[in-house]
Amino acid sequence: MDTLILARWQFAITTVYHFFFVPLTIGLSLAVAIMETSYVRTGKEEYKRMTKFWGKLFLINFAIGVATGIVQEFQFGMNWSEYSRFVGDVFGAPLAIEALLAFFLESTFLGIWIFGWEKLSKKMHAATIWIVAFGSSMSALWILVANSFMQQPVGYTINNGRAEMTDFLALITSGHVWVQFPHVFFSAICTAAFFILGISAWRLRRKSKDIEVYQKSFKFGIVYGLIGAVMVILVGHSQAQYMIKIQPMKMAAAEALWETENPAAMSLFTIGNEKERRDVFAVRVPGLLSFLAYNKFEGEVKGINDLQAEYEKSHGPGNYVPPVAISYWTFRIMAGLGFVMLFLLLYGLVKLLKKDLDMPPLYLKWMVWAIALPYLANSTGWIFTEIARQPWVVFGVMRIEDAVSNTVSSGEVWFSLIAFTLLYGALMAATVFLLKKYAVAGSEGLQLAEGTENPKPIVL
Numbered sequence: 001m002d003t004l005i006l007a008r009w010q011f012a013i014t015t016v017y018h019f020f021f022v023p024l025t026i027g028l029s030l031a032v033a034i035m036e037t038s039y040v041r042t043g044k045e046e047y048k049r050m051t052k053f054w055g056k057l058f059l060i061n062f063a064i065g066v067a068t069g070i071v072q073e074f075q076f077g078m079n080w081s082e083y084s085r086f087v088g089d090v091f092g093a094p095l096a097i098e099a100l101l102a103f104f105l106e107s108t109f110l111g112i113w114i115f116g117w118e119k120l121s122k123k124m125h126a127a128t129i130w131i132v133a134f135g136s137s138m139s140a141l142w143i144l145v146a147n148s149f150m151q152q153p154v155g156y157t158i159n160n161g162r163a164e165m166t167d168f169l170a171l172i173t174s175g176h177v178w179v180q181f182p183h184v185f186f187s188a189i190c191t192a193a194f195f196i197l198g199i200s201a202w203r204l205r206r207k208s209k210d211i212e213v214y215q216k217s218f219k220f221g222i223v224y225g226l227i228g229a230v231m232v233i234l235v236g237h238s239q240a241q242y243m244i245k246i247q248p249m250k251m252a253a254a255e256a257l258w259e260t261e262n263p264a265a266m267s268l269f270t271i272g273n274e275k276e277r278r279d280v281f282a283v284r285v286p287g288l289l290s291f292l293a294y295n296k297f298e299g300e301v302k303g304i305n306d307l308q309a310e311y312e313k314s315h316g317p318g319n320y321v322p323p324v325a326i327s328y329w330t331f332r333i334m335a336g337l338g339f340v341m342l343f344l345l346l347y348g349l350v351k352l353l354k355k356d357l358d359m360p361p362l363y364l365k366w367m368v369w370a371i372a373l374p375y376l377a378n379s380t381g382w383i384f385t386e387i388a389r390q391p392w393v394v395f396g397v398m399r400i401e402d403a404v405s406n407t408v409s410s411g412e413v414w415f416s417l418i419a420f421t422l423l424y425g426a427l428m429a430a431t432v433f434l435l436k437k438y439a440v441a442g443s444e445g446l447q448l449a450e451g452t453e454n455p456k457p458i459v460l
Helices: 003-019 022-042 045-078 081-115 122-151 168-172 177-205 211-246 248-254 288-294 304-315 324-353 361-369 372-387 410-441
Strands: 156-159 162-165 266-273 278-285 392-394
Touching: 003 022, 003 045, 003 372, 003 410, 022 045, 022 122, 022 177, 022 211, 045 081, 045 177, 045 211, 045 410, 081 122, 081 162, 081 168, 081 392, 122 168, 122 177, 122 392, 177 211, 177 324, 177 361, 177 372, 211 248, 211 288, 211 324, 248 304, 248 324, 266 288, 266 324, 324 361, 324 372
Parallel strands: none
Antiparallel strands: 156 162, 266 278
16 A cells, blocks of 8 residues: 555544544534533523533543644644645645644633632633633634635745745635634534433433433523534535535545536436446436535536536646545435434424423433434535545645655555554544543532632543
8 A cells, every 4th residue: 555545544544633632622612611501690500510520521522632733733844744745835834833822722611610719700611611611612613714725825936936925814714714714613612412312311311310401401402413414514504615616526536427417417316437437326306416516406517527527728738527426425414414413403492392301211312312413414525525626636726646745655644544543543442431430420429629619620
């Protein structure tokens, strides 16, 4: 297996591992901030117990997320040195701002929040977790500014074989940033909501002590999740329309659309012959893809074959078609799970509107398992985003085979791939163990430091 394939596998594995933790960090920090604000406004102790319980689980997730994230930037220099050389001048600014401003802001005030329960006023203490939530979102924003340059390069010029930034404002106001960031942000809210719902459902099924905390958490999770799910779908629609403008091949691959159509039919189910670029079996809805693209049942959507011909004229000979099967199915898994989550949340909302807090046991059981749904949707969404951009690492500017390090051997990449996979697997097992341990202990199992109400520090 050559170095390029191994380097891609390594980056994919470590990135997917890391992204298990990122959405929960963003969504749960905001959820904990809202819970503590409710405690400050009402003075009710159950909101304080909610804040401390979900805050403890947030801390575990945050710590492991930091540990797995450090490797990402190092890989640029190890396996992708040509890529680093090419985009370093562009990526330097947003990644530096992310580390020096957003991450340090987040981590500093998280420390104040952990140890400041009895040292700060209620309002001041609540303000610290709001700053943590803001820092988490800003960290994601600056990372996505960098990623958006890979999707839609703007504000740069090529000088001595390198992309040099010429317009920082163009970089941060790129249209791709402002359709991608809301999608990530609201998917993070969904992730946190289903995390809260799943654990609360598990506690409610067992009629745990401190039942009021879990009932309130479940109600909160339903409303929080609905906001996230509805917004993800709406923003995702805008993102798809923008994608057709800047990366039409990605949408064509997502729909297995081989030929240009006007109006364009949307695929409900397709089995295709990728080598021959044709359908073997397909169920399509006439005009629906045009509606999704232009909000009307007519409009041209370019197909793979025509786009391949266009790219050959503009970029030279080569294969510009991404892996269609992977693109097609990851897109559908992501979108399909989004609607499954929405239906689960709507059922819970109907029960709450009827003032029926006694959720059916089967529904609670489903919600426990539903914790996995946003993780699967997040992962397949990112796989689609990156795979369907192939063969470009920076769209239209740099191909992926030109980005890999020239001096790293396949043996060295094999070693680091195996090492990182095993290490991350161990970290994942430790994280699941800790989350399960403290979730089982529950809000009533919070260990209090002797003579105070402060939770004892978690030793990781």
